[in-house]
Amino acid sequence: MSAVLDASGLGKRYRQRWALRDCTLQVPAARVVGLVGPNGAGKTTLLQLAVGLLEPSAGQIAVLGGRPAENPEQLGRVGFVAQDTPVYSGLSVGEHLELGSWLNARFDVATADRRIDQLGLDRKQRAGKLSGGQRAQLALTLALAKRPELLVLDEPVASLDPLARHEFLQHLMESVAEHSVSVVLSSHLVADVERVCDYVIVLAGSRVQVAGDVEELLASHHRLTGPRRDVTQLPSDQEVIEASHTDRQTTLLVQTSGPILDPAWTVEQIGLEDLVLAYMRRAGDAGRTTQTKHLGSVK
């Protein structure tokens, strides 16, 4: 399977500031990809580049093998829900479904209708009067009904209450199971990402810090605790992501594909949240050159 998203050296600049820089990714298909990072790290920029709302300032990006928003066919293969789920507040829920069928060659009105009923939305109600959760569900229904191969969601649940968030993710996962659509969603809630994503990209400081299958990332990152020592003494295939020392003890987060043989270390598994935080902290150190890590080949 080819990559759903293939970026090389991708960058976007607004006047003087680079919102995204040196972004190189090959995201495999049939995944639910989580894009995590602090606010302002470039998540929205990357996603908007992927759907053609922005043009790159540097590098290139290919989505499903084509240039984003190149033509109606390409547009039809990618679904998008922007941050804050914009809807036409003057149009009703039903009219939004009509909008979908007018503006898309392939639009599954029947399924969308069923879903609207399931969600308990009133077709006649103006979209401007919907709650945040209802609006998000409407936007998701619209995006899924065009039967895209890739669905891109920009912080879809950021401003939703816990119940609305759970219901949104339920809807999303059910659709993924039913239609095997690839998903890329951005979030600053790692707990959600942990739940639904099987591939994660950490974006911090406008750069990709790490990207890979969640399973492989968790298998290759370990927390080592042991007596205080100098980190430059470690074997070369162990890369230190984060190190902290007390006067007696050293704690490291290392990435390695090989076994850890030194008996002085206590080796622990690490959770996704801790892994993400470590990479985000590493990026936060100003003035350090960061390396991009890619785990998991394109399958």
Add this chain to the structure above:
Amino acid sequence: MIEFHLSASSGVSPYQQLVQQVRRALVLGLLSAGDQLPTVKDVVAQLAINPNTVLKAYRELEHSGLVAARAGVGTFVTSTLSDSSRAAHGPLREELEGWFGKARRAGLDDESIEALFQDTFRNLDAQGVA
């Protein structure tokens, strides 16, 4: 049909929890041969988790010989735990109750009992015994 639930704080990965819950259901007789497991779609629609997680759990159960997937239909229980092992439940339960009594009388509180049990179980597991 059984229903799954996930505990975020149990320290056990989601797919493991699903596997455990199926096994538990088999042990307790909630599932018998021929019963269908919930479809992947229904599980993710309820739990809001990645479908691959469910697929992985079902694959492992299939690997253990407990379930079998029928293309286009669903995943079905093929065998329950053998009757002999079912028969062993009664005496084993009695022995366990005795052991718990002893631990209590030795002054262990709930947490210590659980820690002791888990630690022993894991060590045995690592040695390939349990």
Add this chain to the structure above:
Amino acid sequence: MIRLSWRQFQAQAAVACGLLLAVAILFVATHGHLDHLYAVYAQANAKCNASSSCPGVSINLGKLDQLLELIGTALVVVPALVGVFWGAPLIAREFENGTHRLAWTQSVTRTRWLATKLAVVGLASIVATGLLSLLVTWWSQPIDRARQDRFGSGLFGMRNVTPLGYAAFGFVLGVIAGLLIRRTLPAMATTIVAFLAVRLTFTYVVRPNIFSPHHKSLPLDPTNIGFGSSNGGPPSLMPNTPNLPNAWIYSEHIVDSAGHGLTSATVAASCPSLPFPGSGPAGSGGRVAGPVPGGIQDALESCVTKLSATYHEVVTYQPANRYWTLQWGETLVYFVAALAIAGFCFWWIRHRAR
């Protein structure tokens, strides 16, 4: 995309239809009566001109007719309104609400999206303004026939085809303001200012100079000259409007054979018996608009006769037969400008709005 553009435009279309309908009903209902009124006026005018004791006939329109006439003048505002309320929000509102991110990720390209919105609402603007112009021009026929002033700066933009050009231009101006500024209210304000600037410049700087005006020399007519001052200057002889029906009169001056204008001092020297300020009984302050007091009338006529030996009247004007050329020409210019701006909008949305 056509259906969506139309659906988004529905509320505004309804308002426009309602207003047009109301105006149409009012105009149709009163047209017959207005026609009759002016027919009577024409008869009375003819009689008055034939008689020597009749200074003039004037017509007073009733309150309703005055109101309707006012609506007719509102036609000059309509293209600006179209630009501000239909053009500026067209794209700006989408940017403001972020809905362009919804629209541009369906399966239509932005070019098609913009083209359809422009076409649907642009066409509606032109048609609505055209209908209004049709109604106003038709209803005002009796008035225009009587006043014969449709070529003047005021009425030229409120009759026939020019409003269509203005509407197209105003609309597209609003669209590009919204496209570049991305906020509805600032775009609306910018549209008004820009539209006014263009309209005023074209009306007062360009249009008078498209064709060179004609000049006509007339002898001074003692019965057709008044005495007074305009703009608060020193009093002098004031020529009345010459009889050039439906021409566009730029100006009328009294000059001598060398082209020098008639000054107040010259009049004072030649005709001391006229009421200059500080000499004899007070005269009227502004233009003589009514019958001149008996004694003054004779003094005035003899003054004019005296001065007509050396002075004559020169009228600068566009002849009436240039009216339609300028109407179609100006409409075409505004349409072409609108197309050019629309073209720029397409370029911008394709290459720069990212």
